[in-house]
Amino acid sequence: ETGVTQTPRHLVMGMTNKKSLKCEQHLGHNAMYWYKQSAKKPLELMFVYSLEERVENNSVPSRFSPECPNSSHLFLHLHTLQPEDSALYLCASSQRQGGRSGNTIYFGEGSWLTVV
Amino acid sequence: QQPVQSPQAVILREGEDAVINCSSSKALYSVHWYRQKHGEAPVFLMILLKGGEQKGHEKISASFNEKKQQSSLYLTASQLSYSGTYFCGTEGGDYKLSFGAGTTVTVRA
Numbered sequence: 134e135t136g137v138t139q140t141p142r143h144l145v146m147g148m149t150n151k152k153s154l155k156c157e158q159h160l161g162h163n164a165m166y167w168y169k170q171s172a173k174k175p176l177e178l179m180f181v182y183s184l185e186e187r188v189e190n191n192s193v194p195s196r197f198s199p200e201c202p203n204s205s206h207l208f209l210h211l212h213t214l215q216p217e218d219s220a221l222y223l224c225a226s227s228q229r230q231g232g233r234s235g236n237t238i239y240f241g242e243g244s245w246l247t248v249v
Numbered sequence: 250q251q252p253v254q255s256p257q258a259v260i261l262r263e264g265e266d267a268v269i270n271c272s273s274s275k276a277l278y279s280v281h282w283y284r285q286k287h288g289e290a291p292v293f294l295m296i297l298l299k300g301g302e303q304k305g306h307e308k309i310s311a312s313f314n315e316k317k318q319q320s321s322l323y324l325t326a327s328q329l330s331y332s333g334t335y336f337c338g339t340e341g342g343d344y345k346l347s348f349g350a351g352t353t354v355t356v357r358a
Contacts, residue, residue: 135290175251176291176336176348189345223290237281238338238346240290 136160137241139224145247146214154209154244156224164229165207166238167199170221182207183229214248221245250274252339254349261327261356269322269352271337280313280320281338281346284331291336294322324354332356 137158146152158165167179181189182201196218198210207224224241252273259267271280279298283291297313297320308325320339324331334353338346 135292137290173350175350176338178345178347181345237293237296239293240283242290 135239135241137224137226137239139222139241139244141244142242143245143247145249146211147249148214148216150214151210151212153211154222154224154246156207156209156241158205158207158224158226158239158241160226160228160239162226162228162239163204164227165201165204166225166227167207167209168223168225168240170223170243176223180209211246214246216248219247251347252337252349254335254337254352256352257350258353259355261324261331261354263329263356263358264326267324267327267354269324269335269337269354270319271321271339271349272317272319273339273341275318275339275341277313277315277318277339277341279340280311281340282311282320282322283336283338284333285336285351286333294335327354327356329356329358 140155164183166181169177178191179193180199185201196213200208221243223243225238227236227238252271255270261267281296282294285291299315311322313320332355334351336348336351338348340346
């Protein structure tokens, strides 16, 4: 139990579907992240929210739409995805301090997404 | 820019030692090490801040050479539980971590 909970753990969706991934952190952190993990590739940072404001969007296609309603919850809305979007999507949180880091990122268990 | 990890994979017998290296092309503020087992979340092992410090977690230790912009993770007297994929995450002074591709460690009895 890492204090970061993701649902669903597994999701299969068609290319025309709309679905959402949910993340909740119970650590009192002020920053939340979405990472994509594909086979044999480094973890790719997708989005960063700090104090509920999006501060990072790493050239992610618009078919991925994040939402952070409060500091404990983060969503990733998915629509018209492609088969190459199939991957493990990891949510994470940390406590940012004055723009500097050295702080620890805690990951959730991940949501396995398969696009058919 | 993402750090480079080596080796990509290593197979050990229980009790053997191994070293995993992580190199970056940019100046680093901190290096983070994680271990991920199949189907599970990456688990934080340790963080090293600039200053050349060395840290440990059980019989796993790491060093950080700021000048060389690299870190090494040392697995000493490996146990079966050490199997997994080890990632280094590097941070260049902001809050973002860039991760290496990972090193898969298999420890056999």
